[in-house]
Amino acid sequence: MEQTTPQQPTETDGAWKPRSKVEEVAATINIPSQPKVMQDINLEFNKEDIDFGKIGELIRRDVSLSAKIVKVANSPLFRRRKSIESIDHALLILGRIQFQQTILASALRQTLEGHGREMDQFWAHSESMGLICDVIARQFQPDLAGYAYMVGLFHDCAVPILMDRSSEYNTLVPRVLARDRLVSNEEEVVGEIDHASLGMAMTRSWSVPIPITKAVMAHHSDDFLVHDDPTTTRLHVILAIAENYYLYSRRAENEIFQPVTPNPWLLTAIEVATGWSKHRIDGLSAVLDKRFSDI
Numbered sequence: 001m002e003q004t005t006p007q008q009p010t011e012t013d014g015a016w017k018p019r020s021k022v023e024e025v026a027a028t029i030n031i032p033s034q035p036k037v038m039q040d041i042n043l044e045f046n047k048e049d050i051d052f053g054k055i056g057e058l059i060r061r062d063v064s065l066s067a068k069i070v071k072v073a074n075s076p077l078f079r080r081r082k083s084i085e086s087i088d089h090a091l092l093i094l095g096r097i098q099f100q101q102t103i104l105a106s107a108l109r110q111t112l113e114g115h116g117r118e119m120d121q122f123w124a125h126s127e128s129m130g131l132i133c134d135v136i137a138r139q140f141q142p143d144l145a146g147y148a149y150m151v152g153l154f155h156d157c158a159v160p161i162l163m164d165r166s167s168e169y170n171t172l173v174p175r176v177l178a179r180d181r182l183v184s185n186e187e188e189v190v191g192e193i194d195h196a197s198l199g200m201a202m203t204r205s206w207s208v209p210i211p212i213t214k215a216v217m218a219h220h221s222d223d224f225l226v227h228d229d230p231t232t233t234r235l236h237v238i239l240a241i242a243e244n245y246y247l248y249s250r251r252a253e254n255e256i257f258q259p260v261t262p263n264p265w266l267l268t269a270i271e272v273a274t275g276w277s278k279h280r281i282d283g284l285s286a287v288l289d290k291r292f293s294d295i
């Protein structure tokens, strides 16, 4: 696995609050770098006139990435009626955004390989969260759908890195994936750093847009008003709603969706930060249930 040490952030990029302990610890951890092929694909996607033929060619050159893309594109999460047989077929059938999302999910899977029950739980969570965040954004803030998918996919990306560093960390994974607000302190005891802070360092090193890196850093807190830009605030809120829906969909304890009594403080914090009313949030479960009924 190609590795890189996170870059020291600059004072001017606004993405990093100087937290010396976090910086020091993150600098000692080998963070997997973004695959070169993904960097080349992103360059092509960022052009005004996207050459999908070139993107297909870049992917086909990487046999393992190609295989993963076909596998992810056929995952029940994407709800395709017909199975996708090849990259050309995926290019043809998936829209541009879903194709880009599939490549990103595949590249992340290729980078963070590993086995075991906790890794399976991690992938089920991360890939579902990408899609749940995407659906929530389409309901409330459609222009953020692309960012929302990325924030859902990446928000816990440091978990496999921390699992790799210490077997003791595995015992914390179920609580980490259940949005436990108190788990960060225990992560620091076990591995000197929590997954949200290390996740920020990793997303920075992958050149993920800054609002996403900031929402990753904040995602275990409910302090939505701490951010200085509305995009980060909304991504942070979308993550909080999505984590609760993910738990609800697995009949685990959550704070927003029935049959539990919703946490009024959390719903008020969401409404204050975004203007999204409790009534609208309540209606969201029907939309999400319809979309994810068979996963």
Ligand SMILES: [Fe+2]
Binding pocket: 155, 156, 176, 177, 179, 195, 219, 220
């Ligand atoms: Fe998390």
Ligand SMILES: [Fe+2]
Binding pocket: 125, 129, 155, 156, 176, 177, 178, 179, 243
């Ligand atoms: Fe999570």
